[in-house]
Amino acid sequence: xxxxxxxxxxxxxxxxxHQDGLIDIFIGVYILMFGAGILLSTWADFxxxxxxxxxxxxxxxxxxISAKKSITIPRIGYVKFGIRGGNKLMAVFIGLMVAAxxxxxxxxxxxxxxxxxxxxxxxxxxxxxxxxxxxxxxAISSLFAYTVGLTRLYVYGLCxxxxxxxxxxxxxxxxYALVAIGLGIVGNGVVLLTRFIHNHPLxxxxxxxxxKAF
Amino acid sequence: MxxxxxxxxxxxxFLQKQLQITPGNLSSHLSKLEEAGYVEIVKEFIERxxxxxxxxxxxxxxxxREYQQSLKQxxxxxxx
Numbered sequence: 001x002x003x004x005x006x007x008x009x010x011x012x013x014x015x016x017x018h019q020d021g022l023i024d025i026f027i028g029v030y031i032l033m034f035g036a037g038i039l040l041s042t043w044a045d046f047x048x049x050x051x052x053x054x055x056x057x058x059x060x061x062x063x064x065i066s067a068k069k070s071i072t073i074p075r076i077g078y079v080k081f082g083i084r085g086g087n088k089l090m091a092v093f094i095g096l097m098v099a100a101x102x103x104x105x106x107x108x109x110x111x112x113x114x115x116x117x118x119x120x121x122x123x124x125x126x127x128x129x130x131x132x133x134x135x136x137x138x139a140i141s142s143l144f145a146y147t148v149g150l151t152r153l154y155v156y157g158l159c160x161x162x163x164x165x166x167x168x169x170x171x172x173x174x175x176y177a178l179v180a181i182g183l184g185i186v187g188n189g190v191v192l193l194t195r196f197i198h199n200h201p202l203x204x205x206x207x208x209x210x211x212k213a214f
Numbered sequence: 215m216x217x218x219x220x221x222x223x224x225x226x227x228f229l230q231k232q233l234q235i236t237p238g239n240l241s242s243h244l245s246k247l248e249e250a251g252y253v254e255i256v257k258e259f260i261e262r263x264x265x266x267x268x269x270x271x272x273x274x275x276x277x278x279r280e281y282q283q284s285l286k287q288x289x290x291x292x293x294x
Contacts (some may be wrong), residue, residue: 010220013232077228078265158242187294200231 011149017079018150021074021192026064027156030056035178043177071193075200094170131176134164156185215252215270215278223256223269244268252277 037052125132141157144150161182166179217232218224224232224280230240245255256267270278 006216006220009216013217013220016232076231077225078267079224079228080267082220082222 002120013079014081014149016076017072017081020068020196021127021189021194022064022067022072022155024152024189024192026060026189027186028189029060030181030182031178031185032182035175035182036140038175038178048053071197074202075196128168129169130164130177133159133174134168137161137164152188159184215247215274215281218253218268218270219275219278223267224265225270229268247274248276250277 033052033056066150138157138161141160142151145153145157163177163181164174166172167174217229226237226240226244229244229275230237233240244253244255248255251271254269254271256269258267260263
């Protein structure tokens with residue numbers, strides 16, 4: 001007999017809130033922004049391409065909240081998760097930011113000096129950029145998948161790694177690989193969203209019954 | 215109660231969807247839990263719409279922990 005597990009209930013509750021595909025669309029569009037930015041810098045000599053992914057969270061934040069309010073909450077109801085889950089996510093974010101800062105410092109130092117180790121670092125990174133980005137993407141998505149319990153993030157990480165490895169060995173430009181990954185994730189998000197809307201039709205009466213009952 | 219134990223609060227619709235029971239059935243369960251002092255029902259307005267949020271009280275959380283412990287004991291006894 002299987003023991004009842006509160007962790008399972010917690011996981012199921014959390015997962016049900018992210019089965020709407022919005023998080024996938026958000027991640028996919030974010031990756032697309034990187035791809036589009038790099039393509040713009042190549043085609044239109046748009047040197048400030050990194051502005052696109054940088055401003056994206058500020059633009060998408062309100063859209064995300066509004067989409068949750070108008071699509072998810074009327075269909076499956078509202079839940080406020082405790083601070084425990086939030087703390088775990090915050091720890092992952094801070095850890096990633098510290099790691100990213102460390103990586104940027106090493107790269108910045110490597111780019112500003114001509115010492116042997118810096119040249120060796122550049123010779124390692126520049127020709128293997130896509131492999132490195134692929135491994136980092138797989139590691140970060142696995143970390144998030146483990147933290148929030150969304151197993152499809154593992155798949156996204158592995159697909160990204162696979163596609164970037166393929167792009168590296170077939171000399172497909174990095175920007176095209178990013179656009180393909182972004183489109184794939186957005187596509188999956190749209191499928192999930194459509195399924196979610198189909199499986200959870202708007203039930204006007206439920207909230208009214210709740211409000212009358214108490 | 216396990217659903218409410220793992221979150222801070224949830225509304226009626228969320229609980230109904232998670233538990234897959236009818237509104238009437240859920241309403242009757244919640245009324246009993248409220249009478250026992252295990253569940254607090256918070257009525258509020260969100261964007262001018264009435265909203266009913268439900269959360270476990272301290273007493274409810276303590277009672278659930280106690281129930282969980284006794285359930286664990288039963289499972290352990292069954293295994294040995």
